[in-house]
Amino acid sequence: MTDTTPPAASEVLTDVHQGVGRIRLNRPKALNALTTPMVAAIDDALAAWESAPLTAVVLSSTSAKAFCAGGDMRAIRRNVLAGDAEASERFFATEYRLNARIAEHPVPIVALIDGICMGGGLGLSVHGGYRVVTENTVLAMPETALGFFPDIGAGYFLPRLPGALGMYLGLTGHRLDAADALYTGLATHFIPADRLHLVPDALAGHPHTPIDTVLKDLGDGSEVPHSKLAAVRPDLDRAFGAPTLADIRAELHRTETPWAADTLATLDSVSPRSLDITHALLTAGRDRTLRACLTADLHLARTTILEPDFLEGVRAVLVDKDHSPAWQPT
Template identity: 40%
Template sequence: MVALSSNSDTDKVLFEEIGCVRTIILNRPKQLNALSSAMISQLLELFLACEKDSNAKLVILKSTGRAFCAGGDVAAIARDVRQGNWKLGAQVFRKKFTVCYAVATYSKPQVSILNGIVFGGGAGLSIHGRFRVATEKSVFAMPETALGLFPDVGASYFLSRLPGFFGEYLGLTGSLLDGTEMLACGLATHFVPSERLSSLEEALHNINSSDPTIISAIITEFSQVPKLKEKSPYNHLKIIDRCFSRRTIEEIMVALETEAANNKDDWISSAIQSLKKASPTSLRISLRSIRAGRLQGIGTCLIREFRMACHVLKGEFSKDFVEGCRAILLDKDRKPKWEPSKLELVTDDMVNHYFSKLNDEDWKDLQLPGRPSLPYAIAKL
């Protein structure tokens, strides 16, 4: 195992070659492997290098510590925005979305080992790939609406393709899923107990094939199909569909309140509280984004999400992103003062603005690179 260089900043991503397998390792455990700008650049470099390496048949993505990846380093981006440098933060999003597109259109199979926290950007690095291995330690969430942001990294693509309206539920509430729930809804392709991961990796190192059928069969040898907890929201998909299929956030909340009056399930009241605490602007743009993603390809989703991210960082209609980072990540008082403060104050014209091209001659939309034919792209969601 080697770092890309001896520079202390670049040892946050490690790289390993064993036979025909290339392993990329996120190595920022104290920060739960949150992605810095330098790490994102290194990841893109490594993914593209492995793709060009004729000796590489399989790429494994994993991490050190108790998190796979807790997302992007949004606190650093918020600091740039507060200092008047929104374009610096936007360039980080540009690189991050480009990596997500590379993963989604990768010409070689990728196995992501999700043994720990998988939030935000961590999902973008893995869910778009061919194989996603969850464990009993996996915890998935897209918690962006609580930060004044929205589910990005192509989440409008993969959330909208989950069963029913489960993606709207996850994206709007930021609710946590365990590894069993990830497998059940399709975010994970396999569930392997963490004690068997080293044996799984050893078996993968011994193959000399890019055939996804062979790779899947090897992972399956170490896999289980664990039983969902009785109170898992995924066991109540009919209720979720009834509520989260509604046209507006207000209608979703009314439907949830009605269900809460008839059902004393904790997950319903938790969903209501999450929606009430989230940024009203974030809720509105997130719902529209996920609904748009149902009819769009991954590239179109990323280009649209990049526009949205730029508008969020510019803060023309709302500075909720900076306020959310302050309340949740910096001061940690968990009492953000959203502005606009209520859903009814977030107009359709304001929402439309987040989906429009930036009125800035010096700024370009996300321009995704041309990619080869895609035998493994976005398998089976």
């Protein structure tokens, strides 16, 4: 075993074992919420392995509850309130560089998504080639509820999901289980949680077998429940395929189903400014490369974290947890 432990040793554990690089997130009390040193440590490890003779890189968590809850938005808010927005900008710049490295890495990356995976957690996983989910998986891009926007390259990957699924997920922050994650394409494989620990050794033991085959074999024919999103897909595509936010709302009003009513209530509860930004970002992202989307994310992040809605959204959801934000008019 070759130890390549990066600077954030206690929160990001890395090693190479029998030709498989392993990165484990180890900040369980914070649900692996990402800090700048954590992101830099992951990036350093992947950079060091770009020319290494590895079969795969496996990205996982030591937490039983979460793969990664996203970026540490409370810390970002504290930086802004302390007058140190540059510290938060460094976080986003480092994170987006890592997102691009994952997408372009020459060694296949396998993310083991057990438990919560939100925001920056999708940035660690969705840009890689293999995203394994379990019966415990919960995926979401919940940024509009925080007065922020779906970043980490979501402007690239959300518009490329089937139909209008990406616009729906980006605007509402809807939470997906394993079945929905597989249905949308955000996940590629299902393996029961009690078999997930077998993945690194299985990959190491079968270096000449396609990774897809190894993962499917570990899934052991497990049946995944039907996707709930599939049941509302026609209404979803019609509403969220509309060209403007006003048109989306109008279609939802015309639909007159419990799903449509719940979705309207969700849109009414999140930041109006974030909805505007997200709709524009995802619309423009259809014609952008991933790197262009990440550049746009950085420009937007610089200004959005200074806005009252961001400070208020993070306060309401993550700090005071009263879930009663006072949004600014759009």
